[in-house]
Every structure is written in structure tokens, then in C-alpha cells.
Amino acid sequence: xxxxxxxxxxxxxxxxxxxxxxxxxxxxxxxxxxxxxxxxxxxxxxxxxxxxxxxxxxxxxxxxxxxxxxxxxxxxxxxxxxxxxxxxxxxxxxxxxxxxxxxxxxxxxxxxxxxxxxxxxxxxxxxxxxxxxxxxxxxxxxxxxxxxxxxxxxxxxxxxxxxxxxxxxxxxxxxxxxxxxxxxxxxxxxxxxxxxxxxxxxxxxxxxxxxxxxxxxxxxxxxxxxxxxxxxxxxxxxxxxxxxxxxxxxxxxxxxxxxxxxxxxxxxxxxxxxxxxxxxxxxxxxxxxxxxxxxxxxxxxxxxxxxxxxxxxxxxxxxxxxxxxxxxxxxxxxxxxxxxxxxxxxxxxxxxxxxxxxxxxxxxxxxxxxxxxxxxxxxxxxxxxxxxxxxxxxxxxxxxxxxxxxxxxxxxxx
Amino acid sequence: xxxxxxxxxxxxxxxxxxxxxxxxxxxxxxxxxxxxxxxxxxxxxxxxxxxxxxxxxxxxxxxxxxxxxxxxxxxxxxxxxxxxxxxxxxxxxxxxxxxxxxxxxxxxxxxxxxxxxxxxxxxxxxxxxxxxxxxxxxxxx
Numbered sequence: 001x002x003x004x005x006x007x008x009x010x011x012x013x014x015x016x017x018x019x020x021x022x023x024x025x026x027x028x029x030x031x032x033x034x035x036x037x038x039x040x041x042x043x044x045x046x047x048x049x050x051x052x053x054x055x056x057x058x059x060x061x062x063x064x065x066x067x068x069x070x071x072x073x074x075x076x077x078x079x080x081x082x083x084x085x086x087x088x089x090x091x092x093x094x095x096x097x098x099x100x101x102x103x104x105x106x107x108x109x110x111x112x113x114x115x116x117x118x119x120x121x122x123x124x125x126x127x128x129x130x131x132x133x134x135x136x137x138x139x140x141x142x143x144x145x146x147x148x149x150x151x152x153x154x155x156x157x158x159x160x161x162x163x164x165x166x167x168x169x170x171x172x173x174x175x176x177x178x179x180x181x182x183x184x185x186x187x188x189x190x191x192x193x194x195x196x197x198x199x200x201x202x203x204x205x206x207x208x209x210x211x212x213x214x215x216x217x218x219x220x221x222x223x224x225x226x227x228x229x230x231x232x233x234x235x236x237x238x239x240x241x242x243x244x245x246x247x248x249x250x251x252x253x254x255x256x257x258x259x260x261x262x263x264x265x266x267x268x269x270x271x272x273x274x275x276x277x278x279x280x281x282x283x284x285x286x287x288x289x290x291x292x293x294x295x296x297x298x299x300x301x302x303x304x305x306x307x308x309x310x311x312x313x314x315x316x317x318x319x320x321x322x323x324x325x326x327x328x329x330x331x332x333x334x335x336x337x338x339x340x341x342x343x344x345x346x347x348x349x350x351x352x353x354x355x356x357x358x359x360x361x362x363x364x365x366x367x368x369x370x371x372x373x374x375x376x377x378x379x380x381x382x383x384x385x386x387x388x389x390x391x392x393x394x395x396x397x398x399x400x401x402x403x404x405x406x407x408x409x410x411x412x413x414x
Numbered sequence: 415x416x417x418x419x420x421x422x423x424x425x426x427x428x429x430x431x432x433x434x435x436x437x438x439x440x441x442x443x444x445x446x447x448x449x450x451x452x453x454x455x456x457x458x459x460x461x462x463x464x465x466x467x468x469x470x471x472x473x474x475x476x477x478x479x480x481x482x483x484x485x486x487x488x489x490x491x492x493x494x495x496x497x498x499x500x501x502x503x504x505x506x507x508x509x510x511x512x513x514x515x516x517x518x519x520x521x522x523x524x525x526x527x528x529x530x531x532x533x534x535x536x537x538x539x540x541x542x543x544x545x546x547x548x549x550x551x552x553x554x555x
Contacts, residue, residue, distance in 0.1 A: 028434065351488035353467045354442075358490075361434050369466050383468075383487070412442050413489060 011308045017393045019044040019300070030363030033398045038183050038211060038342050038389035039367055040233045044300050047237060050293035061285055063262065077288055080295040081278070087298050088209075088228060089219040090245050094277040097251070098286055101242035102210040103133040105229030106177065108244055108281065109206055110137035112254040113227075114175070117204075120146040122174040125203075127152040127160055127189075128379050129182045132372045134208045138177060152178075154379060158185040158334035166197060173203040180212035184371040184387065185334025186317075186342030188212070195224045204250070210234055214391075215313065215340040217306055220245050236391075237297030238290035244281070251277050258283040301392075309392045313341035316390045320399045327406060329414070333385050341390040344371075347406070349414040352386045358409035359386075364402055417509055420501045421517035428521040437521075438490065445492030448499075451485035462541045466534060467491050473545035478553075479504050480546055484538075494523070494535055502542055507553070510546035515539060 017023050020042045025032050034042060054076070060069035062077050085093045099105045114137075118124065124138050128151050142149050150173075152165045176198040181188050195205045209218060209230035220228045227250075232241040246254075256263055256274055260283030265273040274280045301309070320343055324330055329348035347355065356368035369384040370377045377384060388402060415423075431437045455472045462469040467488030474481045482503045484495040501517065502510050518524055523535065 351467055353488040354490045358438060361438060384466075412439055 011304070011312050013312065013393065013395055016304065017395075019046070020393050021045060021048070023393060027363040027365070028361050033364040033394075033401050035388040035390065035394065035398070035402065036365045036367050037391035037394075038234070038387065040239065041214065041236045041391050042393070043238065044236055044297070046296045046300050047293050050296040051238065051289050054289045054292050059289075062288055073288060073292075076292045076295075077286070080291045083295045083298050084243050084245075087218065087302070088213070088230075088243075088245060089221055091221060092248065095245055095248055095251060097244040097246070097278045097281045098291055099229070099242045099244050100240050100287065101231040101233070102208060102229045105227075105242055105244035106134055106206065106208065107137045108257045109177075109227050109229075109246070110141045112257050112281075113204070113250060114138075114141045115144070116253075116255060118142075118145045118147050118174055121172065122147045123150050123168075123170070123172040124148070125150045125152060125165070125168055125173060125176045125178075125198075127178055128154045129158065129160070129185065129187065129373065129376045130177075130179050131183050131208070131210070132374070133210075134177055134179055135375065138175075147174075148172075151375075154376075156380075157336055158182065158187045158380075159336045160187075160189055160194075162190070162193070165194065169197060169201045169203070171201060173198065173201050175204050175206070177206040177208065179208040179210075181209075181215065181340050181342075182334065182336075182373075182376075183211050183342070184344055184373045184376055184385065185336065186211075186339040186344070186389075187334060187336035188216070188338035188340060191225065192223050195226075199224070211340065211342070214301070215306075215310060226250055232290065232294040232297060235294075235297055236301055237294035241287050241290040241294050248277070251281070254281075256280050256283070260284040262286075304392060312392060313390050313394075316394055316396065316399060317341040317343060319396055320388065320390070320402070323399060323403045324406075327403070327410070329410070330406075333380060333382065342387060343389070344385040344387045346382055346385055347410060350410065352384045354413055355386045355406070355409050358412065359402070359405045362401070362405045362408070364405050366402070417501055417505055417513045421515070421520075424497060424501070424517050425520045441493030441497075442489050443493070444496040445486075445489035445494075448485070448492050448496040449483070451483050455483070456485065462534075462537050469495065469534070469538060471495075471538065471541050471545075473542070473549075475507075475549050478506055480507060480510060480549060482542060482545075491534065495538060498538060498542060502546075507546040507550035511543055511550060513543075 022042050058069045058072040060073040062074040081093050081096045084096045090096055124147055126138055138149055150168045153161045155161055178194055180191050191207045198205045204226040206227040207225040209228050213230040214235040226247050228245040230242055233239040263275050263280050263283040265275050324345055331346050333344040352368035359366055367387045451470055456470050460470045460472050462471050467486050469486045471484040482499045486492045
């Protein structure tokens, strides 16, 4: 159902760009430079086609239908589960729960496993570099259960202070929820080591893979995490779709998240039996079209090769870092030794918002502000940053346009 | 000069610019020239919500007219506030409440600024009008 596209094995960025129709558009009369990939990536034609093909060819509600369209839709929908299982190397397909995205995945775990297992005085550990979506659900749970949130501090380069993390661990630690890659800084966290240490005190571990899944090879078994969550839209797929992976025994013991159709086996007004995994957590008609199209996004990415993409993105990061450092008054925020292709910076005498507006006026899309990580900004004593984040389709020439745009902006602002 | 006359003046000034580069240069210049707000006013209760940058706005009521003062840590926003102050400051509460402020659209600001930023601009307008409404109610006019 999904058209496969022959992807060039040798990394040819111009050929790759042709798969993304949006990259042809102009913004403010200039060719678009899209450097806001950590917020969401653009979509290749194969993903757009998968959406159109579903709605034009076999739109139907899934699972219970006995007609042809329902069978085709169910098969395509369920095949995304297999694709995700392979993409993150999960033990079984039942351990992949479809969600609306990373945020819902975290909330699901907090509201099911969390409400069932967190008691008064228990401790939940997060870090100082979390996105608000990995702070607020735990804050809500801690408030409700009179549990305590503990924060892993970071150093000035934007790396976790692992010794401090170890000091936080105790028999009171019940859960560690940690971001794999920081959205604001690009830092790659040692999640495998974190999981091992957390498990040594009997705590469970959730890894927020919103930023990592597109850039790194994900192996949830090797990572040994208990839960892993990520979003499709940061991985060249549609918005409003994501997945939660969980250890089977944990998912089986967890109560349902939402009640409705599909998540039950039998319903009477006296007793209800829950459906098996993964359906127990998938109440109501799911996001069928976006789920189907996400498979195309994963196939597209794997087809080009994550290793090749990573090499290209890292080269762009190195070049951009070198060029940005030449700009007087510019300070790069986040200098972790292990980083993905995200670069955050501040420029003396300028406000990120002003830089963002002036860059937009030159057709360059970056993100400015606190990146939904206010505690991180407070820790670094900054009000926000300007962030450029690179994807497979970005080029050196685009980085040059960013540098040129910054020079022009600084001339006006300072 | 009435509110509408000042608006017309600004629209004419902007019509002289060929490009948005020039418009931004002008707005930035206005921002840089805006008289800074005294530190005592830079407190939470004077902050305008809905802006990505920090904006403070205070209003004084003298001889039946409102005088606004504002500041921001971002200079383009400051330039925009400077224009709003030029248009609205020194007018009666009633005139401010009823001002249509078409100039914001006419100079292309709403369509040029991304939605989130233009929301910030609208928040400022709303706050200025709220002050006027409060004085209007207080004075029973």
C-alpha cells in the first residue's frame, strides 16, 4: 500500500531534498531554510502519499470490520506496530502501544504505573534538562501521592552530573524518568548507565526518546529501560502519533489509562474485563491515517540509512559550530561531548526573539525562547536561546545563510 | 492630533519603505530610542502576558488623559510598543477604548509577524485598552 522509493545509497543531499516538497517553497521571498527540526521535521512525499492513499483507497475503521476496506486498514495499521518493534528492537509487538505522541506516553505511564505504585514519601528522579512534558506529569503525580521529585543537576556544559545522580538513588527511589537527548542543548545522556544504576535500587526507568529516535539507533533491550516513548512527527512522520514501549510484565500489571471501545474484552454494567496488550491502552478509534503513514517515514529513514544521516548531520553540526564561534559575542549553550545536531546559542546584546524575527525575514526558520525547558534556562542563567537543529535535508549552504543572516541581524540590533 | 491622524501618519511613513529590511531597521531604531522604564515599574504586576519577550506597561492618568510608558528586553517589540504609545498616549480613556488601530494591519505587521508574535502585539493592545477601560469606569465617564 505504501509506495517504496528507491533511495540513493550514497548520501546525496540534493536528491534527498527532492523527496520533501515543502523545501521548494519560499518564505518572505527567499528560499526556505528550515532549521527547526527539533520542533518537528518536514515530511517526505512517501509519507504524504501514504496519508492520501489511505483516505482515497481504504479508509475504514479498524479491527472489528469484516469488510475488505476494514481488513486492509487494519493490516496497514497493525503493520506499523511491527515496524516500530523492529525500529526500536522491542521484544514483541504487543509491547508497542500507540499514543498521540511522547507527551501522552509519559502521562500514560505516570497515570497508570505511577498511580498504582507511587506512595507517600516515594521519590521520583528527573533531571534539570527535562522538557516540561517530562516534568509536569511527575509533578502532578507527586502532588497527588505526596511523593518527592528529585532533580539530577547538570554541569555548565549541559551534561548530567552522574555522581550526583548516584547520590540521589536510595531505597526510596521508585522511578527515574530521563530525557535521552536534550531538546534545548542536544546533549546525549548515558541512559543505559542510568537504567542500570536505577535498577540496582529497584527503581523503574522511562526514557524520553522524543529527540533521540530520529538521530540515534534505538535498542530498548540493550538500553534496558522499562519504558521508552517517542513521537512520529520528529521522525519525518505525521503529527499526533507516537508510541510507548514498555516491559511486558509492567504493561500487563498496569491498569488501563482511558476507558472506551477497543480496550475491553467484555462489558456489562457489573463487570468489565480488559483487553489484552497492546489494546488495553488504546481506547477509542485510533489515529489510523497517521499511524499508517508513520511506517512510511520509518522506512524512508531506514532506506537512506540512519548511520549515513547521522554522519551528514554531525558534519553540519561541526561546520555550524565552527562558523558560529567566529561571530563576536556569540556563546554556544550546551557543549556536551556527546551531542546530536542541535545548536543553541545566545548573542550578547541581542534578544533571541529579535534574532528569530530577523532570521524569519530572510526565510530562515529557527526556534527561539525557553524551548519548554524553563528550569534548564534558570539553571544556565539565561532567558532563552536561539536554536538551530539539523535534519537529513539540510545543507552547508543553508548554514552559510544562517551565519549571513545573523551577521545582518547583529548589525541592526547591536 | 487624533488617534486616527497619528495612525495615518505612521501608515504614510511605512509606505516609504521598499522592503521589510528597511521597516525592521526603522522599528528597531524606534525601540532603541524609546525612553527606558524606571526599574521600580519593572515588576510582575506590570508584565504583559502572552509575549515571548518580557514587556512591562504602566499607565498614568493625568488631566483626563492616559499617558503610557513601557519597556521590553527585546528591541523589535519595544519598537512596536513605541508606535502604540505614539498613537494612544495622551488621549482620553474613551478614545483609547474605541480606537480601531487599523494601522497595525495597514503597515502589514499582523501578516508579517508569526502568529505567536502577533499575539504578543495584540496582548499589548489589549492591556493598553484595559487600562483605559479601568480609568473610564473609575471616573464614571
